[in-house]
Amino acid sequence: QVMLNNYPLWAKFHKHQTEMIITKQGRRMFPFLSFNLSGLNPVAHYTVCVDVVLVDQHHWRYQGGKWVQCGKAEGNMPGNRLYLHPDSPNTGAHWMRQEVSFGKLKLTNNKGASNNVGQMIVLQSLHKYQPRLHVTEVKEGEEAYPSPHTHTFAFPETQFIAVTAYQNADITQLKIDHNPFAKGFRDNFDQMYTTSEG
Amino acid sequence: QVMLNNYPLWAKFHKHQTEMIITKQGRRMFPFLSFNLSGLNPVAHYTVCVDVVLVDQHHWRYQGGKWVQCGKAEGNMPGNRLYLHPDSPNTGAHWMRQEVSFGKLKLTNNKGASNNVGQMIVLQSLHKYQPRLHVTEVKEGEEAYPSPHTHTFAFPETQFIAVTAYQNADITQLKIDHNPFAKGFRDNFDQMYTTSEG
DNA sequence: CCCTTTTCACCTAGGTGGTAAGAT
DNA sequence: ATCTTACCACCTAGGTGAAAAGGG
Numbered sequence: 001q002v003m004l005n006n007y008p009l010w011a012k013f014h015k016h017q018t019e020m021i022i023t024k025q026g027r028r029m030f031p032f033l034s035f036n037l038s039g040l041n042p043v044a045h046y047t048v049c050v051d052v053v054l055v056d057q058h059h060w061r062y063q064g065g066k067w068v069q070c071g072k073a074e075g076n077m078p079g080n081r082l083y084l085h086p087d088s089p090n091t092g093a094h095w096m097r098q099e100v101s102f103g104k105l106k107l108t109n110n111k112g113a114s115n116n117v118g119q120m121i122v123l124q125s126l127h128k129y130q131p132r133l134h135v136t137e138v139k140e141g142e143e144a145y146p147s148p149h150t151h152t153f154a155f156p157e158t159q160f161i162a163v164t165a166y167q168n169a170d171i172t173q174l175k176i177d178h179n180p181f182a183k184g185f186r187d188n189f190d191q192m193y194t195t196s197e198g
Numbered sequence: 199q200v201m202l203n204n205y206p207l208w209a210k211f212h213k214h215q216t217e218m219i220i221t222k223q224g225r226r227m228f229p230f231l232s233f234n235l236s237g238l239n240p241v242a243h244y245t246v247c248v249d250v251v252l253v254d255q256h257h258w259r260y261q262g263g264k265w266v267q268c269g270k271a272e273g274n275m276p277g278n279r280l281y282l283h284p285d286s287p288n289t290g291a292h293w294m295r296q297e298v299s300f301g302k303l304k305l306t307n308n309k310g311a312s313n314n315v316g317q318m319i320v321l322q323s324l325h326k327y328q329p330r331l332h333v334t335e336v337k338e339g340e341e342a343y344p345s346p347h348t349h350t351f352a353f354p355e356t357q358f359i360a361v362t363a364y365q366n367a368d369i370t371q372l373k374i375d376h377n378p379f380a381k382g383f384r385d386n387f388d389q390m391y392t393t394s395e396g
Numbered sequence: 397c398c399c400t401t402t403t404c405a406c407c408t409a410g411g412t413g414g415t416a417a418g419a420t
Numbered sequence: 421a422t423c424t425t426a427c428c429a430c431c432t433a434g435g436t437g438a439a440a441a442g443g444g
Binding site for chain 4: 221222259307323324361362363378379380381382383
């Protein structure tokens with residue numbers, strides 16, 4: 001009923017433990033979440049959103065080339081962790097017509113950004129998170145979310161650790177290789193290393 | 199119940215007979231349509247869209263510094279003239295929360311672009327048009343548009359003649375002066391005309 | 397010492413009118 | 421002649437990781 005679209009890319013990152021940068025003004029995810037939905041009622045209305053939940057109750061740190069657990073996480077942190085898809089609310093037909101992508105979702109560590117509900121997801125650095133997809137049927141005059149009729153989906157390949165700077169160089173290289181906005185850091189200039197010496 | 203937001207700017211253009219460029223791949227309007235809505239039911243769902251209709255049945259041409267009528271318009275031309283606001287459908291509360299803008303609406307003369315329904319409005323060059331706003335309450339499982347419960351609004355200040363190249367230099371100058379994307383054509387360099395001669 | 401913030405050069409992405417060539 | 425198209429330099433707008441500076 002729900003498929004993760006860019007699974008192969010997510011799997012590449014997941015193999016090295018995905019990291020996502022968080023900043024005060026908000027940073028997009030890369031890869032970003034993208035799904036194919038099916039089995040909805042074409043003429044009913046749905047709200048589609050993503051939230052992000054803690055995978056475990058630990059701090060993590062990158063030490064000796066590995067991620068290791070390190071002490072307990074803080075308790076319930078304030079801040080919004082829910083991001084409404086910009087097309088919401090919309091018909092089942094709309095959601096099934098093409099992929100449902102979250103390319104503009106932003107992650108932040110700025111707790112003051114909580115008022116921008118639906119704009120940014122507030123996370124804590126060096127904690128491990130699981131994004132989840134929620135599909136909720138909306139009825140006229142009802143609150144859209146939460147609702148007893150919400151279907152929730154989670155793909156383990158999309159888990160990540162929030163960081164303020166990349167820790168694992170393999171992850172950095174995967175980002176540079178695949179994110180178009182990081183093209184400026186690709187080594188397109190190997191021929192420069194060919195010197196006239198010997 | 200509906201207010202045109204950037205009325206002063208529209209009025210400046212209207213005084214010189216507004217022109218809007220149309221191209222094959224589509225051109226944004228400048229100024230763009232922007233409205234303030236009030237009086238809706240906050241929890242009901244509405245679709246908001248814009249269409250563009252002929253003001254008269256004539257070709258127009260720019261001759262001797264004036265726009266003059268010139269022969270009859272062709273009959274019903276094919277092509278989509280309806281543009282759904284990207285937030286549609288949504289709640290009355292959503293539409294009233296802030297201005298409802300159509301900054302990404304595009305005008306085209308490409309009749310083949312009609313399949314991109316809701317993406318571009320297809321017009322005929324050298325004809326005079328009137329944009330209109332439509333607000334329609336959507337009920338579960340009904341077609342969104344057209345409906346007997348549509349409210350329509352038209353502001354004469356937003357009338358324009360579609361062109362493939364600007365005819366009136368006053369209009370060109372107003373576009374350059376006010377559209378941020380045309381900044382490159384502003385005369386910021388008056389001091390360059392001060393030569394060492396004389 | 398470890399983590400966060402700021403700033404930067406370098407990109408992607410795409411919206412302007414001018415201009416010259418093309419079409420009718 | 422008159423209108424349309426394609427291409428261009430020049431912008432706006434904003435997403436990258438690197439590196440240096442800041443903070444506890």
